[in-house]
Amino acid sequence: MSLILDVQDMTMDFGGxxxxxxxxxxxxxxxxxxxxGPNGAGKxxxxxxxxxxxxxxxxxISIQPPGGDRExxxxxxxxxxxxxxxxxxxxxxxxxxxMTVIENVMIGRHTQLKSGVLGAIxxxxxxxxxxxxxxxxxxxxxxxxxxxxxxxxxxRNLPYGAQRRLEIARAxxxxxxxxxxxxxxxxxxxxxxxxxxxxxxxxxxxxxVSIFLIEHDxxxxxxxxxxxxxxxxxxLIAMGTPQEVKNDPEVIKAYLGEEVSA
Amino acid sequence: MTLQQIxxxxxxxxxxxxxxxxxxxIRVNTxxxxxxxxxxxxxxxALGTFFGGLLWRLALDRKPASARQAKQPEVLTEDPDVTDVxxxxxxxxxxxxxxxxxxxxxxxxxxxxxxxxxALLFPHLSSLYQTNIMITALxxxxxxxxxxxxxxxxxxxxxxxxxxxxxxxxxxxxxHQYLGxxxxxxxxxxxxxxxxxxxxxxxxVLRLRGDYLAIVTLGFAEIVRILLNNARNLTGGPAGISGxxxxxxxxxxxxxxxxxxxxxxxxxxAVVLTVFVVWRFExxxxxxxxxxxxxxxxxxxxxxxxxxxxxxTAFALGSLWAGIGGVIFASRTAFINPASFTVWQSIIVxxxxxxxGMGSIPGVIIGALGLILIPEYxxxxxDYRMLVFGAILVTMMVFRPGGLIQKRRRAYTFHVxxxx
Ligand SMILES: Nc1ncnc2c1ncn2[C@@H]1O[C@H](COP(=O)(O)OP(=O)(O)OP(=O)(O)O)[C@@H](O)[C@H]1O
Ligand SMILES: [Mg+2]
Numbered sequence: 001m002s003l004i005l006d007v008q009d010m011t012m013d014f015g016g017x018x019x020x021x022x023x024x025x026x027x028x029x030x031x032x033x034x035x036x037g038p039n040g041a042g043k044x045x046x047x048x049x050x051x052x053x054x055x056x057x058x059x060x061i062s063i064q065p066p067g068g069d070r071e072x073x074x075x076x077x078x079x080x081x082x083x084x085x086x087x088x089x090x091x092x093x094x095x096x097x098x099m100t101v102i103e104n105v106m107i108g109r110h111t112q113l114k115s116g117v118l119g120a121i122x123x124x125x126x127x128x129x130x131x132x133x134x135x136x137x138x139x140x141x142x143x144x145x146x147x148x149x150x151x152x153x154x155x156r157n158l159p160y161g162a163q164r165r166l167e168i169a170r171a172x173x174x175x176x177x178x179x180x181x182x183x184x185x186x187x188x189x190x191x192x193x194x195x196x197x198x199x200x201x202x203x204x205x206x207x208x209v210s211i212f213l214i215e216h217d218x219x220x221x222x223x224x225x226x227x228x229x230x231x232x233x234x235x236l237i238a239m240g241t242p243q244e245v246k247n248d249p250e251v252i253k254a255y256l257g258e259e260v261s262a
Numbered sequence: 263m264t265l266q267q268i269x270x271x272x273x274x275x276x277x278x279x280x281x282x283x284x285x286x287x288i289r290v291n292t293x294x295x296x297x298x299x300x301x302x303x304x305x306x307x308a309l310g311t312f313f314g315g316l317l318w319r320l321a322l323d324r325k326p327a328s329a330r331q332a333k334q335p336e337v338l339t340e341d342p343d344v345t346d347v348x349x350x351x352x353x354x355x356x357x358x359x360x361x362x363x364x365x366x367x368x369x370x371x372x373x374x375x376x377x378x379x380x381a382l383l384f385p386h387l388s389s390l391y392q393t394n395i396m397i398t399a400l401x402x403x404x405x406x407x408x409x410x411x412x413x414x415x416x417x418x419x420x421x422x423x424x425x426x427x428x429x430x431x432x433x434x435x436x437x438h439q440y441l442g443x444x445x446x447x448x449x450x451x452x453x454x455x456x457x458x459x460x461x462x463x464x465x466x467v468l469r470l471r472g473d474y475l476a477i478v479t480l481g482f483a484e485i486v487r488i489l490l491n492n493a494r495n496l497t498g499g500p501a502g503i504s505g506x507x508x509x510x511x512x513x514x515x516x517x518x519x520x521x522x523x524x525x526x527x528x529x530x531x532a533v534v535l536t537v538f539v540v541w542r543f544e545x546x547x548x549x550x551x552x553x554x555x556x557x558x559x560x561x562x563x564x565x566x567x568x569x570x571x572x573x574x575t576a577f578a579l580g581s582l583w584a585g586i587g588g589v590i591f592a593s594r595t596a597f598i599n600p601a602s603f604t605v606w607q608s609i610i611v612x613x614x615x616x617x618x619g620m621g622s623i624p625g626v627i628i629g630a631l632g633l634i635l636i637p638e639y640x641x642x643x644x645d646y647r648m649l650v651f652g653a654i655l656v657t658m659m660v661f662r663p664g665g666l667i668q669k670r671r672r673a674y675t676f677h678v679x680x681x682x
Contacts (some may be wrong), residue, residue, distance in 0.1 A: 051564060052497055069367050082566035090564075096557040099550075100671045107554045111566035120546030121539050127546075134547075135674060152673040174566055 002030050002064050004210055005050070005086075005176055010059030012049050018079065019045040020056070027227075029066055031176075032204055032211040034221045034230070036245075037095035038254055039229035043214045044091055045181055046231070051088050052078035065177050066208075083111045087176035090166040091183045092216070097156035101147060104155050104166055105138040107171025116133040118180060138173060145169045145199070161192045165199070179203065185220050197224055222246065230254070267319055274660055275311035281656070282307055282649065311653075318661060324615045344498070352410025381530055393522050397594055399634040400529045401489035401587045406614035406630040407536045407623065408583030413612070415544055416576045419476040421608050422463070422483030426456045426581040428603035430588020432490060435598050447595050449586065454584020457578045464577035468570050473561075479491035483608055490600040499572035502599025506592050530592050536583050541623055543579065545672065552576050553621070617658055619665030628666055 008200045010022040019042045027033050031237055035043050049056040055075045065085045073081050085155055087108075098102050113134060115127045129211055142148050147167045150158060155166060164184055171179055185193045185199070196207040204211050215221045222230065222242040230238040230245060232254040286303040290296075338369035387394045405427060412420045437443040467478050490497050508521045509528060516524060529619065543549045551572050554562040564567050592598050610633065618629020637651050658666070 017344065044513060053564075062312065077568070078560075078563040079566045079568045082564060086566055090561065094558050094561040094564075098556045098557060098671070099553060100673070102674055103550060103554075103671065105548060106567050107562065110547065110551055115547050117546070117548055117579065121542045123542060123546075127545065130547075139674075148502065156669065170565060199676075 002029065003027065004064055004066065005212070006060075006064075007046075007050065008060040008062075008207055010046070010049060010056045010061065012045055012054060013057045018234050020049065022059075022185065023231065023234075023236050025236070027178075027210060027212060030204065030210055031048060031227065032200070032213070032225050033227045033229065034225035035212070035214050035216075035229045035231060036216070036221055037237075041231040042234040043231055044182055047088060047182055047198070047214065050081075051086060052076050052081040053179065063178075064238050079111075082174050082176075085150060085175070085177040087171035087178070088176045088180040089164075089171055089182055089184060089245045093163050093167055094169070095155040095163060095166060097154070099155060100139050101150045101155055101158065101166055102135070102152065104170050105141055105173045106134055108141075108170040109134045109138060112127065112173060125204065139252060141169050141173050145172075161188055164188065164196070168199070168203075172203065176209055178210045181211065181215075183214055183215045185215055193220055196220070200224060268316070269457075271312060271315035271319060272490060274315055275308050277310050277654065278311040278656070288648070293397050301546070303550040309643075317659075378534070385526045388659040390519055390522055393526050393593075395635065396636050397522070397526050397590075399531055399631050400526075401591055401594075402611065402614060402634045403533050403612045403627050403630040404529070404583050404587040404590075404619065406534050406626045407533075407540050408580045408587070409611050410615050410621065410623075410626045411540060411543070411552075411580040412576050413550060413615050415549065415552045415556060416573070417620075418573070418576070419472060419478050420577075420580070421605070421612065422478045422479035422481070422486075423580070423584060423611055424603050424605070424608040425434050425463075425483040426459055426584035427588040427591065427607070428486055428490065429456045429459045429598070430585035431592040431602070432497065432503075432588075433585070434589045434592045436497070436505050438506055440505055444507060445589065449589050452585045452589045453582055454511045456588070457582045459585075460577040460581025462575055463507065463581075464574045468573055471527055480605065480608075483603075487600050487603050490603070498599075500599060502597060502601075506596045506598065508596070509593050510526070525590065527536060532586055532590065535624060537627070539579075544621075544623075548575055550669030590633075613655075617655065617665055619667040621669035622665065622667050625665050625669070632666075 006026040008024050010020055010023050011018065021042075023042075023046060025033075025035070025046075031041075035046065037043055046055070050053045050061055050073075052073070059074075060072060061074045062070055062072045063084060063086065071084075073084060073086075076084075096107065113130055120129075124195045139148070139151065142151060145168060147162060147165055147169060147244075150162060150166075155163065158166060168179075168181070168184065181184055181200070185196055188196060192209070200211055200213070201224070203209055213225070225242060228238075228240065228242055228245045229236060230248070230251050232250075235238075237250045237254060238248045283304070286307060287300050289298045291298065318459045337472055384396060388396075405423065408426075409420065411424070412418050413431060430452040433450035433455050434445065437448045437451065463479065463482050467475055470478060493499070508516075509525060510522060544553070551562065551567040552575070554565070555567060555569055555572050559569055562572075591602075595602075611630075614630035614633050615626055616629075617633060618627065619625025636654065637648070640646075640650055
């Protein structure tokens with residue numbers, strides 16, 4: 001059994017604050033798993049550690065791409081981790097607002113391309129072919145995510161739901177084996193959320209990309225994920241199938257506690 | 263024209279009155295130690311700017327009204343779940359836009375041809391004086407285009423750009439003084455050295471952003487200037503280096519007039535080369551990555567863009583043009599000293615980029631030409647020259663804060679053919 005992602009005893013401190021406390025999470029190929037927990041539990045920080053934005057204070061992170069070798073990615077730069085096949089979206093949308101939709105996706109293709117500065121200036125046949133290909137490929141990805149009609153629009157002019165989808169499109173353009181989605185349904189209406197659910201499934205099934213998601217929308221999490229991890233105050237408090245997690249007293253306490261204080 | 267716009271215009275003219283007050287109203291007579299208050303000037307300025315501003319606003323209002331009408335339906339199709347009907351009409355509309363774009367392309371081609379043609383003829387149709395001014399302006403065009411890579415594309419506030427101009431100029435000056443080398447030998451060396459200097463500056467500032475980057479680059483330029491000032495034995499200090507030769511042309515001797523025309527063509531060729539390279543660069547993989555980094559560096563990094571690499575490239579490529587410009591500058595003035603490379607010069611180049619339109623090649627060119635040529639041609643206004651110039655700048659920033667010609671993103675059209 002090969003774990004495509006294996007995080008062991010990861011701890012992340014911000015000064016005196018322990019945002020992630022000894023968390024171990026692993027996943028297999030083609031799984032859809034979710035990480036849930038009350039606000040401030042440390043979910044986004046966990047993602048940031050895995051994708052290289054922060055280097056965890058302690059613990060190990062290793063990956064094994066399908067058909068590849070196991071290797072540690074702890075301490076690598078975010079761009080290197082993306083190259084290795086992990087792609088992510090952001091909780092607060094981070095598109096390139098003044099670039100067009102297709103340009104956003106073309107940036108996602110960056111690691112798949114080779115041409116350097118000199119090649120760009122001379123623009124020989126190889127560079128030209130590469131540029132043509134990146135346009136076509138990017139457009140294909142846009143169509144897959146139902147964004148084809150927005151190609152030349154500026155990213156910042158897209159409606160909210162489309163911006164979320166564009167973030168996914170851009171992440172898929174890096175050709176990942178694991179896609180990390182940080183609250184993809186945040187701010188969506190129920191209908192958009194349902195479309196998103198189908199989309200995530202489709203990505204997993206047709207693109208063979210495993211999905212790791214953080215989400216607050218419980219109905220989405222429960223119907224989509226095969227396994228769920230629950231965090232509270234930086235610690236992992238539960239793990240299991242949606243059914244198991246739903247009935248876990250610790251989880252209920254964490255969420256009830258939040259509701260009471262809210 | 264709404265009441266609010268009138269109010270805004272009034273506010274702007276009030277600003278003008280305030281800004282121009284010390285120069286236009288107060289006159290100090292240093293001999294008799296008296297002050298004359300010229301209140302009538304104040305009235306002129308207030309009324310002049312107010313009505314001028316109103317006229318300008320009217321002119322602006324009229325244009326976008328029609329443009330806005332044409333644009334509106336586009337926004338309405340932005341529903342994520344497009345029905346077939348909507349998609350259909352969307353394509354039709356895009357086809358319409360496409361045709362406009364082709365037409366635009368044709369006008370753009372002829373505009374470029376016209377610009378190059380008149381640039382080629384210019385020295386033959388104008389006086390020596392004008393050719394010389396134009397050489398200066400074109401050097402600034404080069405500088406602005408180079409700085410535009412760092413500021414316009416990469417969105418990094420770089421206040422030390424003139425240091426690389428100095429590297430180029432001093433490379434030539436010193437190579438001539440100590441090695442007796444000429445213009446054409448110095449040019450490639452200066453290009454390499456300024457590029458290296460760019461990388462040298464970029465290395466320590468890779469992790470800096472915004473204000474911090476601005477401060478460090480500013481400091482860097484000052485260090486270079488002070489170094490040049492103090493290394494008297496090598497650079498001659500404040501006295502500078504003189505007797506720098508003009509570029510040679512196969513050993514031909516040329517009179518002043520011919521040499522000016524020759525330099526003019528050299529700098530014109532350099533500008534064309536710069537435009538070409540910058541244009542190709544910004545539409546390339548690395549150029550796109552640089553723009554993305556300027557928009558959001560964390561997202562760019564998450565997309566696999568190696569931020570450090572891209573930053574180094576931007577600084578290196580940006581500095582290269584300053585170095586080449588510096589050699590041409592040294593050969594034109596025949597004399598250089600550290601006073602030509604102050605922070606003020608950096609600010610002027612920065613203004614060229616910002617006023618012209620960050621990231622837009624035509625914008626930056628027009629910005630630089632305007633910023634250098636207008637003060638020259640305003641000499642007719644003698645004392646009021648800088649005042650008029652300042653007024654033009656302020657007006658610009660009030661009415662077009664994004665620069666004269668704003669960057670347009672490239673539109674791709676392959677999808678239309680495909681869906682038809
Ligand atoms: N860069 C940082 N510096 C200091 N503290 C941080 C930093 N990033 C996150 N934290 C803190 O770490 C804790 C966990 O934050 P995190 O964003 O991971 O929570 P989360 O589970 O994603 O919450 P939410 O559901 O609201 O998105 C919070 O207390 C937060 O204030
Ligand atoms: Mg979060």
